[in-house]
Amino acid sequence: MRRDPEPLLNIKANAEAPADARPPGERDPYLTHLGERIRSLRATRGMSRKDLARGAGVSERYLANLETGTGNASVLLLRQVAGALDVPLPVVLAEVDGHADPAGQEGQGGHRAAEFSQLVQWLAQLPAGDLARVREAARHALSPSESRDARRRRIALIGLRGAGKSTLGRALAAAEDIPFIELNAAIEQEAGASLSEIHSLYGQAAYRRYEMRALERVLREHDTMVLATPGSLVSEPATFNLLLSRCYTVWVRTSPEEHMARVVAQGDMRPMEGNREAMTDLRRILQARTPLYSRADVSIDTSGQDADSSLRALRAQLPHAD
Structure with a gap:
């Protein structure tokens, strides 16, 4: 049987609604939080929505939907995968070079990815005060x-x-x-x-x-x-x-x-x-x-x-x- 190589990223191939599907018109709290986070990051950098859309190569309308919590459902599906793996979503999304070496063994990049994964999971569990202290200790x-x-x-x-x-x-x-x-x-x-x-x-x-x-x-x-x-x-x-x-x-x-x-x-x-x-x-x-x-x-x-x-x-x- 032929397998779909990307069943979780192909929304047309996977038409099932997320497990926590909500009534039409009701925004998902996670997407709302994600939109607020993107808006905050944009504000921190002093970028207008037009500037960010141009830099990201997306339409202003898409960015507006993302910032208002009406983003693509694939984000929720990916979050479900992270939840099933019992890891924070940043671990899944992190751009860390973790490819295996030609001999099939985990190389330096793989070790880096594993270390990053462990670090993010540990940081995600820290109270805000401890997180601030870790940041300052790392800076020094x-x-x-x-x-x-x-x-x-x-x-x-x-x-x-x-x-x-x-x-x-x-x-x-x-x-x-x-x-x-x-x-x-x-x-x-x-x-x-x-x-x-x-x-x-x-x-x-x-x-x-x-x-x-x-x-x-x-x-x-x-x-x-x-x-x-x-x-x-x-x-x-x-x-x-x-x-x-x-x-x-x-x-x-x-x-x-x-x-x-x-x-x-x-x-x-x-x-x-x-x-x-x-x-x-x-x-x-x-x-x-x-x-x-x-x-x-x-x-x-x-x-x-x-x-x-x-x-x-x-x-x-x-x-x-x-």
């Missing part, structure tokens, strides 16, 4: 070693666009008589193209590679500096961990209303251009990134403050030599 263990004094000589400002990073950074660098670096400018120099050209011509993944290279370069070239970083840098774990390990980080924050007012004053509405729900999107981005921004060494709130007051508040937060 795997990040390049740097003395406390060396970190303190590099001040990195993080936060959403419009918080005042560039203005404060220039003022702080002038007051301390040290170099001021805009990482955006370093990224453009690294790529030989403007930020908009990088995104439109090469895509999000290429931008992240240039961002990491630019950060590595400025860290090599400057033992002392004030660095203003792009708002979305925190969404790339390797790049953000490098920044945290090599710089004294300050989260520059303000209210959503002031973020929006300052962005409009700069004439820059990315990624809200043409979006009538710009403030809603900005709040969503800020909410999604807050747990990441909160990993900074300290934070300052520039809401309702003039430049001089914000600079004084920033300098008061900086570490002093022992």
Whole structure:
């Protein structure tokens, strides 16, 4: 008898409804959660739905359905398979090279896949507090070693666009008589193209590679500096961990209303251009990134403050030599 090689992925060949089928029109909680997760990830990266759809090669309508919990039923079928295997779905979906070697024995890739599977299953069982401690322990263990004094000589400002990073950074660098670096400018120099050209011509993944290279370069070239970083840098774990390990980080924050007012004053509405729900999107981005921004060494709130007051508040937060 001929066997269907992909019975679980071919929805037409397998017309059975999922075991937990629901009445028509009622959304599955898992698909709803999945949609919220994708929307949160998109917000963390500061991408519009149009940008993500273009980068993924899917229609905006498909992406909208996915984000609202009306995604393809094959996701639920795959989840059922993971449940029958008694493993978290990320283990099934993980892109880990686990092919067997030509002799039919499990090679290095197979060991990597097995280790990854065990790690994900262990992490999935940890309480939130323990998970945060594991993350920080891994960051310290795997990040390049740097003395406390060396970190303190590099001040990195993080936060959403419009918080005042560039203005404060220039003022702080002038007051301390040290170099001021805009990482955006370093990224453009690294790529030989403007930020908009990088995104439109090469895509999000290429931008992240240039961002990491630019950060590595400025860290090599400057033992002392004030660095203003792009708002979305925190969404790339390797790049953000490098920044945290090599710089004294300050989260520059303000209210959503002031973020929006300052962005409009700069004439820059990315990624809200043409979006009538710009403030809603900005709040969503800020909410999604807050747990990441909160990993900074300290934070300052520039809401309702003039430049001089914000600079004084920033300098008061900086570490002093022992």
